[in-house]
Amino acid sequence: MTPSLKKGVAYALACSAIAGIGLAATNPYHLQVMTFIGINSLLALGLNLLMGYAGQISLGHAAFYGIGAYTTAILTATYGLSPWLSLPMAVAAAALVAFLVGMPTLKLSGYYLGMGTLGFGMIAFIVFREWDGVTGGASGFVGIPPLAVGPLNLSSGRNYFYLVWGVLLVAILVCRRIIDSRTGRALRAIHDSENAARAVGVGTMHLKLQVFVFSAAVAALAGFLYAHYVSFISPGTFDFLMSVRMVTMVVIGGMASIWGAILGASLLTLLPEWLHAFSDLEMVVYGLIMMGVMIVMPQGLTRGILDLYERARERHER
Amino acid sequence: MLQVKNLRCYYGRIMAIKGVSISVRRGELITLIGANGSGKTTLLTAICGLLPAWKGDISFEAESLKGMDPPAIVRRGISLVPEGRQVFAPMTVLDNLRLGAYTRYRRREHREIEQDIAQITELFPILGQRADQPAGTLSGGEQQMLAIGRALMARPRLLALDEPSMGLAPLMVEKILDTLVRLKADGLTILLVEQNAQAALKIADRGYVLETGKVVLQGDAGDLLSDVEVKRAYLGKDYEEFYDGRG
C-alpha cells in the first residue's frame, strides 16, 4: 500500500468511526461528552502545532478560545448577526490579537512567548469578567443562538456532534498538510536547531509568528463551536487553569503528534467525568493520574502506547 | 564579489573581531585560518546575517548586507556550511536537502529542486543511498557531506564553510577538500574557514591568517604555506600548534 493510499484508508476509517459512534450513541450525555472531546481536541491540535512543531509554548491560549466565544456571542446575541458571518470575524479577531501579542515577544528568542501569553491570558480573563456591559461580566453571557444551516437545526446533540467532529477532521487534514509541507519541514528544523534553521535561510521569527496566529485562530474556532453549543458562556471557562489544561492535553497526549492531541484531549475531558465518584479526593486522584502517566510514559500517551504495542509484538514473536 | 571592510563584531561589550578587512573575488577559493577562538566563526556568522551586531561594512556584489536577515542573504547567494555541521538529526537526509532549498520553494522551482537533489546525490552518492534515513544516523563525514549538499541546494554563488574537516579522519578530510576543488572548477566561489592550515592552504588561491580577531598575515596560499614551513622549521612545531600555544 502506498503511503497516500494508507492515509486515505485511515481517514475513511476515521470518518466511518465517527459516523458509527454518532449513530450508535443514544444517550445524550455520551454525545455531549464526545462533543466536548471534539472541541478540546481542536484546542489541543492547534496548540500542538505551536508546541510540538514550532517549539514554543503559550500559557494564555484560553484567551483565544475566549475571544472566539465572546466575539461570536456579542455579534450574534447582541447585534443579531448570523453566526456564519460572525465566525470569520471571531477567528480574525483572535488572529489579529495573536499577531499583536506574538510580534514583540517572538522577536526575542527563548521563552518570551510563554511569559507574554501568560500575562496576556490574565488580562483577557479580567476583560471578560469586568467588562459587564459587553461580556455580561462574572455572571456570564446568556442567550447565544444555536447554529442552523437552512432548515437543518444543528442544536440537537447528534447533529452538533457531527458538526464538531467534521470540523475536527478537516482541521486534522489541514494540519497534516502544513506539517508535510515546506513550512512543516522548516518548523521541524526550528524545533531541532533554531540556529541551523536560520543558517539555511528559514525566517524563524516569521514562521513562529505564523504558527502562533494559526493556533490562536484554531482556538477561536473551538470557542465559536463551544459558545453556540452551550449557549451560555462565563469567564471561568477561559481562565488560566484552562490554558494550563490545554498545555497538559498536548504534553500528556504526546507532542508533535496529531493523534496525541486527540488522546490528550480525550483523557482530560473524560477524567473529571470519571472521577466524580471520588468527590473530595477528585483533584488528588486527577493529579496522581497525570503524574503517573508522565512517569510511565514521559513521551506522552501516543509514544507510550506505541511502545507497549511494539514490546508486546516482540514478545509474541519470540 | 565579497568585500569585508574594517569589520568589528561584539558579544555584549567584548569585541571578538577587531577591524578585519578581507575580499573574495569571483571564482576564487579563499581560506581563512587561525587558532581556536581567533574569531573565524564570528566572521562567518556576521557575513551570513546570523550575528546582528556588527560595525564596518560587508558588501556582496556591490550591495551592502547591513541589516539583512539570513533569508535575504541566502537569497542573494551566500550559503553557509555551519561549524559542527548542524544537520537536522531527526529529519531524513532528503528532508535536510530540501530544507537547503527553503528559500527557493517560494519561487516555485519544484522541478529544478528535484534536479538539484539528483545532482547532489551524484556528487555524494552516499546521500542518495541514505536518502530516507534520519540524518543523525550518518557518520561524521557523511553528515559533513550532507551539510555541504544542503548548502548547495540554495544554489549559492558563494559557499562559506566553517571548519568542514573538524573531527574527521584524514581520508575523509581529503575527500571533502577534493569536493571543494571540484566545486571551484565548476565555477563556485568558496570561502573556507579552517584550523587545519596546511590542508586548506594546499587547495586555496589566497589565504588570511586570523589571530585574536585581527588579520595578522595574508597573501598567496603558496607563500603562506611556505611561511608555515618556515615557522615549523624555526619552531619545530606545526603552525597550528604554534598559534594554539599563543591562543
Ligand SMILES: Nc1ncnc2c1ncn2[C@@H]1O[C@H](COP(=O)(O)OP(=O)(O)O)[C@@H](O)[C@H]1O
Ligand atoms: N556566543 C558568544 N558569546 C560570547 N563570546 C563569544 C561567543 N562566541 C564566541 N565568543 C568569543 O569570541 C571569540 C571568537 O570566537 P570564534 O569566532 O568562535 O572563534 P573560532 O571560530 O576562530 O574558534 C572567542 O574569544 C570566543 O570566546
Ligand SMILES: [Mg+2]
Ligand atoms: Mg569556530
